[in-house]
Amino acid sequence: MALTPVTPQPLSFVVPVVAAFGAFFGIFVGAANGSSLLGCVGGAILLAIIAAVLRTVLKDQPALGKWASIIGFGLVGFLLVGISGGIIALFLGWFFAWLIHWLGEGTYRATLPPYLTAGQVLWHYTFRVICGAIFVFLITPIIVVMPLSFNAQDFFTFTPEMLRLDPAGYSLKHYQDFLTNPEWTGAVWNSVKIAPVATFIAVVLGTLAAIGLSQSHVPGRQAIMAILISPMIVPLIISATGMYFFYSDIGLVGTYWGIVLAHAVLGIPFVIITVTATLVGFDQSLTRAAANMGADPVTTFFRVQMPLILPGVISGGLFAFITSFDEVVVVLFLGSAGQQTLPWQMFTGLREQISPTILAAATILVAISIVLLTVVELLRRRSERLRGMSPA
Numbered sequence: 001m002a003l004t005p006v007t008p009q010p011l012s013f014v015v016p017v018v019a020a021f022g023a024f025f026g027i028f029v030g031a032a033n034g035s036s037l038l039g040c041v042g043g044a045i046l047l048a049i050i051a052a053v054l055r056t057v058l059k060d061q062p063a064l065g066k067w068a069s070i071i072g073f074g075l076v077g078f079l080l081v082g083i084s085g086g087i088i089a090l091f092l093g094w095f096f097a098w099l100i101h102w103l104g105e106g107t108y109r110a111t112l113p114p115y116l117t118a119g120q121v122l123w124h125y126t127f128r129v130i131c132g133a134i135f136v137f138l139i140t141p142i143i144v145v146m147p148l149s150f151n152a153q154d155f156f157t158f159t160p161e162m163l164r165l166d167p168a169g170y171s172l173k174h175y176q177d178f179l180t181n182p183e184w185t186g187a188v189w190n191s192v193k194i195a196p197v198a199t200f201i202a203v204v205l206g207t208l209a210a211i212g213l214s215q216s217h218v219p220g221r222q223a224i225m226a227i228l229i230s231p232m233i234v235p236l237i238i239s240a241t242g243m244y245f246f247y248s249d250i251g252l253v254g255t256y257w258g259i260v261l262a263h264a265v266l267g268i269p270f271v272i273i274t275v276t277a278t279l280v281g282f283d284q285s286l287t288r289a290a291a292n293m294g295a296d297p298v299t300t301f302f303r304v305q306m307p308l309i310l311p312g313v314i315s316g317g318l319f320a321f322i323t324s325f326d327e328v329v330v331v332l333f334l335g336s337a338g339q340q341t342l343p344w345q346m347f348t349g350l351r352e353q354i355s356p357t358i359l360a361a362a363t364i365l366v367a368i369s370i371v372l373l374t375v376v377e378l379l380r381r382r383s384e385r386l387r388g389m390s391p392a
Helices: 011-032 036-056 062-080 083-104 118-148 173-180 182-213 221-228 236-249 256-279 285-292 297-326 329-334 342-353 357-386
Strands: none
Touching (some): 062 083, 118 357, 173 357, 182 221, 182 297, 182 342, 221 256, 236 256, 236 329, 256 329, 285 297, 297 342, 297 357, 329 342, 342 357
């Protein structure tokens, strides 16, 4: 496929586009200083001037323009915020220098087919910018929590010492409190006792349900599937209220088994969905062949079917475990002080004590979630290889 030849673009195109990027980043800078509007306007004007200078005065010296942008942004960031601001500003200086050169030289069209119109090129990159912005807004709140958990002060904000990267502004005392305070350790222990049992029940029942619903002769499969995955759709507060009234009649409110069964109900839909997705590529002739060889249904399941759907089972189990470990609403309805789980303790600490130990607990939970989701992705790829959907 022929690619579009690279041709330099006029200032009338480069300057407005770069100014739009400057306005976007200026919103954040302005919000941090009390005026988003001023930051937006100032960022647009500043980047428009920089773009005009780099594309006219320093057009024939791109390396000099790049380093001037990096050093200039870095100095401004350092003077306004400190070392941390200088580091971020260095990256922004590099990014804007690259963006101006990328747009000005027409490199943005180098990898695109030549027949694309200007509108199609605009949508091509606009779509990617929107996806990147969504990713930033989703991931930023999680990233911010991590450095705050090392705050030496009992604050939920970055202190001047932290912004200066002063070692005195950082401490592990919140992690120490999380690992030694009986309230937190007891909550962790309750979560560790509840989540694995709930996960086991959800995996067993969810796997059996998925296998049964994968059979074409089962009547009302769609209706049964809708009922089984309804805990994912119904608002959790409604499910928790219904569980409270039902469990109170059978004496399960305020007991471990009540919470375990409730969490299993919430985890079953995840298992059903992942196992059902795995069964889509399962060759049913394998089970018929095993039956023809004299294997009973139990032997066929464990020796033939289970090894092939195991990645889906484990993936569903991991999602069920995360659901149980992170759930707080149902525990508030069904649990007592003796069943206070880690999310419940975090909710209490945020509502009553404003304890920064919550940040340490949140960071640990994020790390655990990343590990579990990595395992899920590895299992998904293994499942695709086993079913011949991807190369080995």
